[in-house]
Amino acid sequence: MNFLFAWRYFRAKKSTNAINIIAWVSMSAIVVGAASLILVLSVFNGFEDLVKSLYTSFYPDIKVSPIAGKTLTLTADQIQQLKGVGGVGAVSLVAEDKGILENNGSWLPAYIKGVDDQFLKVTGVGKTLERGTFVTGNGDHPQAILGSGIANTLGVEAEKELLPLGVYLFRRGSTDYSADPMASMNHEPLMTSGMFRIQQDFDEHYVITNIDFVKRMVGLGPNEYSGAELSVTDPKQVLAVKEAIVRLLGKGYKVQTRYEQNQSLYNVMGTEKWVIYIVLSLILIVAAFNMVGALTMLVWEKQKDIHVLKALGANDARIQRIFLSEGILLALMGGIGGIALAAIVCLLQSKYHLIPLQGGSFLIDYYPVKLVATDFALVLSTIGVIALLASWLPARKAANQPIALKT
Known part of the structure; x- marks a missing residue:
């Protein structure tokens, strides 16, 4: 039910175009952040496998x-x-x-x-x-x-x-x-x-x-x-x-x-991967600020709907969950789009070696990539947590709206 309301609010025509624009900008930022995270983590996975295979040859x-x-x-x-x-x-x-x-x-x-x-x-x-x-x-x-x-x-x-x-x-x-x-x-x-x-x-x-x-x-x-x-x-x-x-x-x-x-080598590779994950997660945090703005304007847009729902018996928790669902919907759409985009790029890189390694002194002449299911789960979980945090304040504001059907 909550996601049904969220989906209708997402598709509905807004009285102000700026609301649509901000929503799409926030979702596009999430697409970029998710794709960047998956691509960089996949490159780290590729290099990690390559280095491990080299050390496996000797140790x-x-x-x-x-x-x-x-x-x-x-x-x-x-x-x-x-x-x-x-x-x-x-x-x-x-x-x-x-x-x-x-x-x-x-x-x-x-x-x-x-x-x-x-x-x-x-x-x-x-x-x-x-x-x-x-x-x-x-x-x-x-x-x-x-x-x-x-x-x-x-x-x-x-x-x-x-x-x-x-x-x-x-x-x-x-x-x-x-x-x-x-x-x-x-x-x-x-x-x-x-x-x-x-x-x-x-x-x-x-x-x-x-x-x-x-x-x-x-x-x-x-x-x-x-x-x-x-x-x-x-x-x-x-x-x-x-x-x-x-x-x-x-x-x-x-x-x-x-x-x-080779414990120090494996520890360094693991640490580097987590550091780059944290740095790139900042892109998603920036996208969250856009999401706060989009949801705040949506709450302002849907004030009458909120009053009607409350008059029909919806409590504050129900209203809050509807707008939390709206934020999660925006984030999931952006996250799934970013992951799909990154997966396509990785598959093309694996097959056609589109992005070369500069210098020519390494064993391979292209960036190795490896898609790992746990990376997808990690990125989606990160997006979900950030979406919940970004949606909480606008959703709470919507829940606290007093019933006022007459103005």
């Missing part, structure tokens, strides 16, 4: 690392037990340390990550190769896959076996040679077999090679590693698998999911 589902220091001890029995945990797909052992690469007089610090033959089963690095093949060799004749940033900086054609790189790694327990730091490092040649391109954080800092080579260079024992990386067969069971691994290994080991390995 495993679960990582076991030492709580303190650089190394942990995993016996053959413990490794077998890890492989036997329900939900674990594969276990890859890694040995990693920071070293120095040299090529034709160019020097560059980098993380040298030694991996075993299970590494490609726990990460997606193999799918990010831009040149060459993923071959790490063996402990005596190692080969390396370079990040694209490292390969470009050193001027290396990673897929061509021309001249080896020089790799320097600190020996564990070596004395501090302040006069000659190189005296505390092992140096060996390292051939290259390929180049990967994932994301700047990895491309400019990581070299992947054979685990036995890194362990020998650093001086790790047979059961010593930098960590273990595991894949999980069912992504929904990651937390359950993590808890099982914690119970198995006990204290002294840090067990992290992919989210926990």
